[in-house]
Amino acid sequence: GENVEQHPSTLSVQEGDSAVIKCTYSDSASNYFPWYKQELGKRPQLIIDIRSNVGEKKDQRIAVTLNKTAKHFSLHITETQPEDSAVYFCAASQGTSGTYKYIFGTGTRLKVLA
């Protein structure tokens, strides 16, 4: 059925190191893949997204890669900073005829150690 698997569930890195979070989706028709960041006690906010016609997208220290054949996509954060500490959710869109729903992964808690 519809599913998005996200790994790891927790990730600790030293400040300045890189962090990678991976997601796998099941619906081959998915064509939009956003990443949301949720800081403690706050609402999720979009940090980057990618559409299926693109293999990679970068925005400053954040990048997302997509492998449609393998049905997985990854979030890469370079030069991590303490303010990157949060829970990150990946999602894959599913839908037809202009209607969409997003299936989210279970989240990755990233801790950046100073």
Added chain:
Amino acid sequence: KAGVTQTPRYLIKTRGQQVTLSCSPISGHRSVSWYQQTPGQGLQFLFEYFSETQRNKGNFPGRFSGRQFSNSRSEMNVSTLELGDSALYLCASKTTGQAGELFFGEGSRLTVL
């Protein structure tokens, strides 16, 4: 521009009761979707409304229902509450019916005793 507003922010109910949560989207946004957030389960899709029509529904029992009004405001209702319904309920809006950025509210935290 005001963000997505959810009310109430916190509520406590007992098993068997029902609850109604409200969501006011960003002005001009016609799509409203609802998610249940629990520790370890991430964000689970409940349903999505666009122009007062439910277009998609997640895998939740019929006790969970919703509606959207002509001004795009949306409500969700949970009847016959169970302990497992305790969660943060998030609403999100976006401009169109196409895939794009979701703007989330701060959520309604429901505790069922």
